[in-house]
Structures are given as structure tokens and as C-alpha cells.
Amino acid sequence: MEFKKCSRCGNFYLSEGDICPKCNPKENCEISTFKSYIEENGISNSLENIAGATGISLKNLNRFLNFQEFENLKEQINNSDIINNQENNGIIFH
Ligand SMILES: [Zn+2]
Incomplete structure (x- = not known):
């Protein structure tokens, strides 16, 4: 057995996966929120908007x-x- 560092809270833990047992429920909840957002809105928004x-x-x-x-x-x-960055900077060439 080796200690792993949780990707969410940074705590060390002993179990499978990238997430400690304490963060697991929150992690699963956010993943399903993310999935249903994508299903409803697609992925056309920037990550900032999705966040x-x-x-x-x-x-x-x-x-x-x-x-x-x-x-x-x-x-x-x-x-x-x-594409958005290019539009913002006005450097799109046709
Ligand atoms: Zn954690």
C-alpha cells in the first residue's frame, strides 16, 4: 500500500483512484453536473462560462x-x- 495525494484537497489517503474517500461524493456530484450541462448546452461555451x-x-x-x-x-x-482568441485579436485571415 502506498499513500496517494488527493487531486481535490491535497490530503494523503490510502485507496484506489485519484480522489480521497472524503472528496469522492463531491467529485461524483460535480462530474454528473458537468455531464448534464454538456448534454443541455453542448460544449460551445468557454471553460470559464461552464465553471x-x-x-x-x-x-x-x-x-x-x-x-x-x-x-x-x-x-x-x-x-x-x-477560434475565440483569434477573433478577439483580429488576426483571422480569409
Ligand atoms: Zn480529497
Whole structure:
């Protein structure tokens, strides 16, 4: 057995997964909130907007996007962020 560091609270714990037993219920709750947000609104908003709408921190959203089940979403978010940045900077060439 080895100690692991919880990705949410930073406490050390002894069990499976990236999250300590104390954070587990909150983690699962936020993941299902995130999923239902995506189902209703798609992924066209920036992570900042999603964080504001769901109450999930940017740090946790970024962590969720590294999960295998959200891999496709991550690509879509990155692409739309890139497009938004280009529009904001006025550097889109047609
Ligand atoms: Zn924790």
C-alpha cells in the first residue's frame, strides 16, 4: 500500500483512484453536473462560462477533461477557444 495525494484537497489517503474517500461524493456530484450541462448546452461555451454556470472550479473542469470519457470534448473546447482568441485579436485571415 502506498499513500496517494488527493487531486481535490491535497490530503494523503490510502485507496484506489485519484480522489480521497472524503472528496469522492463531491467529485461524483460535480462530474454528473458537468455531464448534464454538456448534454443541455453542448460544449460551445468557454471553460470559464461552464465553471460559472455549474459552480465547478476551473481546476476541476480541466481535470475532468483529462478523463478518457471526455477526451473528445477537450478537443472541441480547445478548438473553440483558439477560434475565440483569434477573433478577439483580429488576426483571422480569409
Ligand atoms: Zn480529497
